[in-house]
Amino acid sequence: MSDNTPLHLGQASSLPASPEEAVLDYVPNPRGQSRYMVRFAAPEFTSLCPVTGQPDFAHLVIDYVPDRTIVESKSLKLFLGSFRNHCGFHEDVTVGIGERLVAEMKPVWLRIGGYWYPRGGIPIDVFWQSGAQPDGVWIPEQGVASYRGRG
Template sequence: GVTELGSNETHYSDDYDPSVLETFVNKHPQNDYLVTFDGYEFTSLCPKTGQPDFANVFISYIPTEKMVESKSLKLYLFSFRNHGDFHEDCMNIILDDLYKLMNPKYIEVLGLFTPRGGISIYPFVNRVNPAFETEELSNLAFQRKLHFLGNVQSYGRAIR
């Protein structure tokens, strides 16, 4: 009986692969809709040492016409598993790929990495889409930086 359950043919990429990302149509474009993904099983490789790195990655955005499908996002994040890049670069790459995919009004990516040698690194990147830029969205992007800084003393425990 059990083997039937295993007939899951999802393909897990061997390396970083943005082509696995898929979208679906936003049915509520009239709203300033926010969606957040809490990806707490992110892992990549250090490009210098080959050592695995681990992070809790948070992705938030305001959609326009397209939204990222969550299972494809899972596969995309998993594709970093055997990929070597610095913490900061991984977060920028994720932001870039999702920005290209969805053309969102606003997007941000935050990575809370577990410590190495008594120090943890937490990169935060965000971007306002120039095609939709308003004073409000610019302010939102600015305020989000503030919020990130305002919470740094709580991240250490959050990623334990």
């Protein structure tokens, strides 16, 4: 986590070599007096299978209710892109992204849905959240349908 000076915003930034090397920037919440939800959708997320090294594809949806900071979207995009060369099981990747965001940003609440495309003929969906949904905040469904193939 960088200090309050964003590393990536307004700067040329290259894709980090790994999620561990990626720096996520956080900026002060401009509406800290209000409770609201933020959604990021990454419909073309990729990582690598830790067994075969083949690419895995997912549609990630990250919902969070910010507290004092919000994640800067360019740094999040670079962080997610750093998984392109990262080997990890779907569960580890999905939950790991959520846990890192919670540990660094300290939102009121966060959930992540990893809607993974079939591997070996079986789609795998992974869901994680940091706790109970907060009262008084509109939390819509993530809106990603279960995998249906060509049907």
